[in-house]
Amino acid sequence: MPEKTIREIAEHINGEVVGDNKAVIRGVSGIKIAKEGDITFLANTKYAPLMEKTAASCIIVSQDLSYDGKIPIIKTENPSMAFSKAISFLNPDKTKRPKGIHPSAVVGEKIRFGQDVSLGAHVTIEDGVQIGDETAIYPGVYIGTNARIGKDCTIHPNVTIRENVTIGDRVIVHSGTVIGSDGFGYMEVEGVQNKIPQIGIVEIEDDVEIGACAAIDRARFDKTIIRRGTKIDNLVHIAHNVEIGADSLILAQCAIAGSTKLGKGVILAGQSGIVGHIEIGDKVIIGSQSGVTKDVPAGEIMLGSPAKPISLWKRINASMQRLPKLFAKIKDLENRIENIEKQKR
Numbered sequence: 001m002p003e004k005t006i007r008e009i010a011e012h013i014n015g016e017v018v019g020d021n022k023a024v025i026r027g028v029s030g031i032k033i034a035k036e037g038d039i040t041f042l043a044n045t046k047y048a049p050l051m052e053k054t055a056a057s058c059i060i061v062s063q064d065l066s067y068d069g070k071i072p073i074i075k076t077e078n079p080s081m082a083f084s085k086a087i088s089f090l091n092p093d094k095t096k097r098p099k100g101i102h103p104s105a106v107v108g109e110k111i112r113f114g115q116d117v118s119l120g121a122h123v124t125i126e127d128g129v130q131i132g133d134e135t136a137i138y139p140g141v142y143i144g145t146n147a148r149i150g151k152d153c154t155i156h157p158n159v160t161i162r163e164n165v166t167i168g169d170r171v172i173v174h175s176g177t178v179i180g181s182d183g184f185g186y187m188e189v190e191g192v193q194n195k196i197p198q199i200g201i202v203e204i205e206d207d208v209e210i211g212a213c214a215a216i217d218r219a220r221f222d223k224t225i226i227r228r229g230t231k232i233d234n235l236v237h238i239a240h241n242v243e244i245g246a247d248s249l250i251l252a253q254c255a256i257a258g259s260t261k262l263g264k265g266v267i268l269a270g271q272s273g274i275v276g277h278i279e280i281g282d283k284v285i286i287g288s289q290s291g292v293t294k295d296v297p298a299g300e301i302m303l304g305s306p307a308k309p310i311s312l313w314k315r316i317n318a319s320m321q322r323l324p325k326l327f328a329k330i331k332d333l334e335n336r337i338e339n340i341e342k343q344k345r
Contacts, residue, residue, distance in 0.1 A: 019072030041083035168206035183240025
């Protein structure tokens with residue numbers, strides 16, 4: 001890892017140094033386990049006592065934090081984001097990207113490549129595909145007929161992008177993901193499940209990141225849409241005709257059923273599930289393992305299965321915690337009533 005002075009790091013992250021700005025930083029680490037020569041950060045003031053215990057040589061903190069200790073600090077507007085920038089500054093990405101077109105790549109006809117497109121080993125590109133400037137396709141990727149991929153995208157190994165899928169600029173797709181597989185559509189006729197043709201597409205806008213082993217189904221008709229800036233975690237399933245609004249976060253093992261629409265800035269926590277044909281408003285947060293069965297208005301925080309507004313869920317949960325005592329009290333009352341009835345006989 002390259003060595004940088006505190007002053008150099010502060011300039012890079014647009015921060016203000018308090019203390020010695022000439023000390024050399026050689027590593028990055030969390031505040032509890034940092035050692036001499038490391039830079040760390042403090043985003044939550046409740047952990048401020050750790051500043052007196054850490055062995056770090058510099059701490060990135062918020063602008064409003066007052067500290068008169070011996071360790072140099074860098075004041076920033078957003079310590080967590082600034083620390084991320086510091087990590088990239090100290091530890092540049094050295095991942096080896098494919099360069100040029102590998103001789104084992106299979107490329108179809110009527111292909112349109114931008115400048116500096118890279119294809120790794122055993123990539124398959126079907127007819128009519130378009131790929132924008134500086135996009136890197138890693139080994140083992142399959143791209144179907146007439147798919148379009150924008151500029152500066154990174155498609156990691158063993159991704160499948162099916163026919164007619166459209167992907168915008170600066171999109172990252174991690175290994176094992178399938179985009180454009182058939183939606184799960186069947187109709188029972190005389191006890192037999194008959195497949196319903198899925199003839200729509202998937203459209204992914206700019207600056208989306210999709211984790212490993214996710215599945216995004218093509219629409220039955222029209223489009224399955226992932227809007228700009230959305231981040232999708234590993235092992236997520238997005239069904240046909242779903243629309244996900246801009247800058248949403250979809251965490252691991254979530255499942256969204258067909259024709260559901262999510263607004264902007266929605267957060268689905270891990271293992272949550274959304275039924276089909278409903279609407280989730282802007283800035284909604286769905287808690288872990290929650291099951292959403294009906295429309296949710298903008299700004300709500302939902303928990304439980306079936307999911308309920310957080311205020312109601314807390315009351316229900318508090319009542320459930322009292323059930324053992326309530327059960328014991330009911331048992332005691334039953335015994336008292338029984339004794340009273342015996343005395344009357």
